[in-house]
Structure formats: structure tokens, C-alpha cells
Amino acid sequence: MRGYKNFDGTPHPGDLRHRVEIGYTESAANENGYPEERDVVLCRVWASATDAGNQHYRSADVMNTEAVVNFTIRFREDVKPGMWVRFRGDKWIISTLGEYSFQKTYLGLKASIAKGVSG
Numbered sequence: 001m002r003g004y005k006n007f008d009g010t011p012h013p014g015d016l017r018h019r020v021e022i023g024y025t026e027s028a029a030n031e032n033g034y035p036e037e038r039d040v041v042l043c044r045v046w047a048s049a050t051d052a053g054n055q056h057y058r059s060a061d062v063m064n065t066e067a068v069v070n071f072t073i074r075f076r077e078d079v080k081p082g083m084w085v086r087f088r089g090d091k092w093i094i095s096t097l098g099e100y101s102f103q104k105t106y107l108g109l110k111a112s113i114a115k116g117v118s119g
Contacts, residue, residue: 011072011106015048020071021086022079022094022109042083048072049087052110071109075099085111 023041030036052068069092071085084091092111100106 010100011048016046016072016074018047018049018087020045020047020049020073022073022083023086024083039084041086042078043076045073045076047085047087047109066112068110068112071111072100073107073109075104075107079107079109085109 021041021044023039023043025037025039027035027037048071050070050072052070069087071087071092073079079094079097081094081097083094085094086092090113092113094109094111096110098108098110100108
């Protein structure tokens with residue numbers, strides 16, 4: 001994922017107006033021994049969402065579009081890269097975390113989603 005926009009300035013609490021879920025996917029074996037993935041919701045929080053750009057690339061004759069969104073939430077220590085944010089029905093994978101002014105008040109989440117179209 002490329003640089004895109006960073007976490008600058010101090011967010012306004014009124015900007016946190018989207019209800020999102022943050023969680024992770026764990027893989028466990030079912031009764032037959034096959035791996036079974038299940039989503040575990042860590043928390044439901046208010047967040048702001050800012051479009052950070054997108055990228056188009058071709059791979060194996062499929063046109064892929066990667067969209068990137070910067071989410072801002074109140075600071076939490078249990079959120080890690082590799083988790084996901086469920087926003088408007090889609091799961092966005094968190095790639096980068098960033099603090100605003102290193103004051104542990106807000107946490108920036110850089111997340112992306114990739115969709116491919118065969119053609």
C-alpha cells in the first residue's frame with residue numbers, strides 16, 4: 001500500500017459520526033478437523049472516515065482496485081495491524097496505525113479493501 005494521506009492535525013470529536021466494528025478473524029478446527037474461520041468483534045466504536053485515495057493495478061488478467069480509508073477513533077491499545085474494520089457492510093483490513101500528536105487521545109487506522117474485476 002502506498003503513502004496516501006497521513007494523520008495530521010487534531011480531530012474534532014464531532015467528526016466521529018460513523019459506527020464501526022473492529023475485530024479479527026480467527027481460525028479454529030471444527031469437529032471434523034477442518035479449519036473454520038470466524039469473525040470476532042473486539043469493539044464497536046464511533047469513528048471518522050476520510051478517503052485517502054485508491055490505486056488500480058492489473059494482476060493475472062484481473063483489474064484490481066484498492067481503496068484506502070483513514071479511520072480515526074478514540075485511542076485504544078488493543079487495536080493492531082491485521083485486524084479489520086467493518087464499515088458500511090465491508091471489511092477493511094488495517095495496515096497502519098498512527099497516533100495524533102502522541103497524546104494517546106485519538107488513533108488513526110489506515111485500512112484498505114481490494115476488489116477485482118475479471119475481464
